[in-house]
Amino acid sequence: MKIYNTLTRQKETFTPIEEGKVRMYVCGPTVYNLIHIGNARPMIVFDAFRRYMEYKGYEVNYVTNFTDVDDKIIKKAQEEGVEASEISSRYIAECKKDMEGMNVRPATVHPLATEEIDGMIEMISVLIEKGYAYAVADGTVYFRTGKFAPYGKLSHKNPEDLQAGHRDIKVTGELKEEPFDFVLWKPKKEGEPAWKSPWGEGRPGWHIECSVMSKKYLGETIDIHAGGEDLIFPHHENEIAQSEAASGKEFAHYWMHNGFLNIDNRKMSKSVGNFFTVREIAQKYDLQVLRFFMLSAHYRSPLNFSAELMEAAKSGLERICTAAEQIERLQKVSDRKEMTAEEEELYAGTEQFREKFEAAMEDDCNTADAVSAIFELVKYINTNVSAEQSGSYLRKLYDRLKTLCDVLGIRIELKEEVLDGEIEKLIQERQDARKNKDFARADQIRDDLAQKGIILKDTREGVTWKRA
Numbered sequence: 001m002k003i004y005n006t007l008t009r010q011k012e013t014f015t016p017i018e019e020g021k022v023r024m025y026v027c028g029p030t031v032y033n034l035i036h037i038g039n040a041r042p043m044i045v046f047d048a049f050r051r052y053m054e055y056k057g058y059e060v061n062y063v064t065n066f067t068d069v070d071d072k073i074i075k076k077a078q079e080e081g082v083e084a085s086e087i088s089s090r091y092i093a094e095c096k097k098d099m100e101g102m103n104v105r106p107a108t109v110h111p112l113a114t115e116e117i118d119g120m121i122e123m124i125s126v127l128i129e130k131g132y133a134y135a136v137a138d139g140t141v142y143f144r145t146g147k148f149a150p151y152g153k154l155s156h157k158n159p160e161d162l163q164a165g166h167r168d169i170k171v172t173g174e175l176k177e178e179p180f181d182f183v184l185w186k187p188k189k190e191g192e193p194a195w196k197s198p199w200g201e202g203r204p205g206w207h208i209e210c211s212v213m214s215k216k217y218l219g220e221t222i223d224i225h226a227g228g229e230d231l232i233f234p235h236h237e238n239e240i241a242q243s244e245a246a247s248g249k250e251f252a253h254y255w256m257h258n259g260f261l262n263i264d265n266r267k268m269s270k271s272v273g274n275f276f277t278v279r280e281i282a283q284k285y286d287l288q289v290l291r292f293f294m295l296s297a298h299y300r301s302p303l304n305f306s307a308e309l310m311e312a313a314k315s316g317l318e319r320i321c322t323a324a325e326q327i328e329r330l331q332k333v334s335d336r337k338e339m340t341a342e343e344e345e346l347y348a349g350t351e352q353f354r355e356k357f358e359a360a361m362e363d364d365c366n367t368a369d370a371v372s373a374i375f376e377l378v379k380y381i382n383t384n385v386s387a388e389q390s391g392s393y394l395r396k397l398y399d400r401l402k403t404l405c406d407v408l409g410i411r412i413e414l415k416e417e418v419l420d421g422e423i424e425k426l427i428q429e430r431q432d433a434r435k436n437k438d439f440a441r442a443d444q445i446r447d448d449l450a451q452k453g454i455i456l457k458d459t460r461e462g463v464t465w466k467r468a
């Protein structure tokens with residue numbers, strides 16, 4: 001498989017550290033709010049990458065963190081008058097719901113920054129010992145960027161430019177040695193969560209979190225580190241500096257970055273008012289449509305989100321689901337089991353689509369071309385199935401389609417059927433919870449259903465429901 005490596009700026013053949021295994025770290029969101037569709041893009045594209053690697057037989061150790069201590073979380077907590085941990089655990093739970101809706105599989109491990117503080121203190125201590133970091137009078141610890149010679153190798157910036165860029169933003173009264181030195185540990189401010197450390201009470205900087213979590217769960221050197229391209233500088237550059245200065249080893253062999261997501265050709269921003277959370281999209285669309293939309297583009301290309309393109313994704317996905325539904329229906333009425341020689345040959349004709357699909361994925365995870373291969377398979381299916389055909393033939397066609405869609409994490413099962421039964425079951429569970437006076441659970445079920453666009457109505461005759 002070829003991967004475009006941001007570090008070398010070229011496509012390289014993927015060679016894992018350990019045969020048959022992939023150690024991969026993807027930077028996760030800071031949990032102070034519902035995730036937005038910009039957060040969703042790396043989740044979806046790297047989930048598809050992971051699924052493909054597993055399909056190829058790799059054992060993938062996939063780690064993605066939640067940053068659960070941060071200025072934004074603290075600010076939100078202060079606004080609501082609650083603990084920061086209440087904000088972070090609330091939005092971790094919400095994020096996991098969105099992930100499920102988008103069919104993003106849980107990571108092998110989802111470490112939380114606040115549970116890894118000891119490791120951070122340890123790494124910072126090593127950096128100080130080696131002369132790569134220093135503590136100042138107010139209890140802040142900085143990374144001595146100038147001492148790490150390869151600094152800038154990922155973002156391809158040279159140290160002079162970096163220094164020049166930082167000079168303007170130097171705040172007077174700062175105790176750091178050089179403008180581009182960055183924070184590893186910051187001292188406690190009144191009302192903020194803090195942990196004890198050799199430099200006084202405080203909390204870690206954002207960059208050190210990922211260096212430490214990656215090391216703990218994947219080792220000092222990993223295969224792939226990934227995230228949005230906005231993280232290349234300074235976040236990933238700083239992670240490299242910290243990890244490599246501490247271990248003396250290369251941090252990650254391959255760096256993968258997804259492109260930006262624009263809305264109606266403009267940068268997504270709250271102030272412009274073109275900002276969407278995944279939850280808002282879920283009110284209009286099945287999140288499978290969002291997933292399909294994201295995978296219809298190459299992960300490194302900038303992606304434009306618009307109502308029109310979402311509609312196009314919706315009808316594209318429907319075309320695939322309709323073909324799957326058609327085969328299933330025919331299979332039910334088919335009265336012949338064994339495949340004929342002609343059917344064998346027809347089935348063999350689908351091999352080319354699998355090959356095209358794999359070739360696209362092998363070429364730097366080109367999901368756009370992989371989706372095209374699925375469409376070609378769908379077209380082939382539509383012209384080569386009928387009620388006269390054998391059950392085995394139809395089954396095999398269905399399996400081929402499903403296998404390829406599964407690799408991309410695209411669900412082709414009939415949603416309505418699954419959902420109706422699920423709704424009835426949940427309504428019953430809610431009734432039982434109410435009977436047992438477990439109103440929290442009852443409310444949660446109602447909210448969960450509302451999130452899926454199912455509105456419950458309590459009437460004298462019982463509970464009725466409708467789709468929003």
Ligand SMILES: [Zn+2]
Pocket residue numbers: 026027028210235
């Ligand atoms: Zn990170």
